[in-house]
Amino acid sequence: MARFPFSAIVGQDEMKLALLIAAVDPLIGGVMVFGDRGTGKSTAARALAALLPPIAVVEGCRFGCEQPGQCPGPCTGSKAVRQPVPFVDLPLGATEDRLLGALDLERALRTGERVYEPGLLARAHRGFLYIDEINLLEDHLVDLLLDVAASGQNVVEREGLSVRHAARFVLIGSGNPEEGELRPQLLDRFGLSVDVRTPREIADRVEIMRRCAAHDADPASFAAAWADEDGKVLQQIARGQRKLAKIEVPEAVMVDAARLCSAVGVDGLRGELTLMRAGRAYAALKGAKAVRREHLVRVAPLALRHRLRRDVLDESGSGARIERALDELFA
Known part of the structure; x- marks a missing residue:
């Protein structure tokens, strides 16, 4: 199947x-x-x-x-x-x-x-x-x-x-x-x-049902209909893998990563290191030659949200805390 x-x-x-x-x-x-x-x-x-x-x-x-x-x-x-x-x-x-x-x-x-x-x-x-x-x-x-x-x-x-x-x-x-x-x-x-999280938009939930029904009815035809889009994703991955080793990380971006991790209270240095590695991979996916601040901002919640200490006085969640820190630091 x-x-x-x-x-x-x-x-x-x-x-x-x-x-x-x-x-x-x-x-x-x-x-x-x-x-x-x-x-x-x-x-x-x-x-x-x-x-x-x-x-x-x-x-x-x-x-x-x-x-x-x-x-x-x-x-x-x-x-x-x-x-x-x-x-x-x-x-x-x-x-x-x-x-x-x-x-x-x-x-x-x-x-x-x-x-x-x-x-x-x-x-x-x-x-x-x-x-x-x-x-x-x-x-x-x-x-x-x-x-x-x-x-x-x-x-x-x-x-x-x-x-x-x-x-x-x-x-x-x-x-x-x-x-x-x-x-x-x-x-x-x-x-x-x-x-x-479970999608809240009715249109999204209906589209999910429609696509699942089409896949269950004829998996081969459904896969063929999406073959071109999957091919584009595959090309993006292959390009990213080729470019990854050549992606530069400017000093200013390293400073940004350190400031962000310090601002949200990440313990140890694994946060910065993972943030930089994720930034490089994302830059490679986007076809960039170097990591930019916008790349860090995009991957910061992925790399840092699970590394924050739980704040009993702040019920907004780690993702919201990272977003606030990004707004304060980089406007």
Whole structure:
């Protein structure tokens, strides 16, 4: 069944922008999406993964290696084939062994060989790892996930095994704050954060129903009708990836980022660093040669809203606090 086209998603512009930034710069640290149920969180993530061009993977490789000889374990493949970008769901009931990988017990009992069986992190390599209701996932698993996402390496030392393999993926978490909050120290490790709400405009809700009905009736025809728009998005991502390394960050923009983070009370320097990385990715998406203040202003809520301390005397929310600081600093 054809995936719902990314460009056919109605509204949710901030969520789509965060996903595009993560696609241009996977090192951004992932995207955390908080919001109501049924607002297209997983649909948007899956649509973006399906939109991206296939990647080269060694035939039969369980670690998603791009070229022969890169595997940490036995690999029989000798040539690369084209495969879709991985999109892996992490269920809430997953064990540590299923996530990281473990000893293949069946093979060990049958042949006596100690062979590593890759986990979900290996399957997600060079793709997306999606966790619905991440605020309900066990804390030690979230810790492991964020460590691997930051390092790009999965290291397994157990049961006589010592395995290290690449695990570079875009981590996307979603959750409903009413069902439990993510610990602040873990939330801070995500690069971008988005708040998604149910559309209030009647016209938007009707258009969503119309497009979902058309997709359910004939997924292939619906995808074909949006192929040109999805193609434009794909070109924008590809251009952004090519330009990213060449994007300049002027001194004045760095000062702006530091002033903003200081004004809203962001602890540590991760806020500035993520803000600059997101600004560069957004500038690359827009085809600019350097990061400008307007780029910082656009991505500031995404990069900073989840890093602010909760102010019990201010019920306006972190997004509103950032907007006020932007108005005061940059008019």
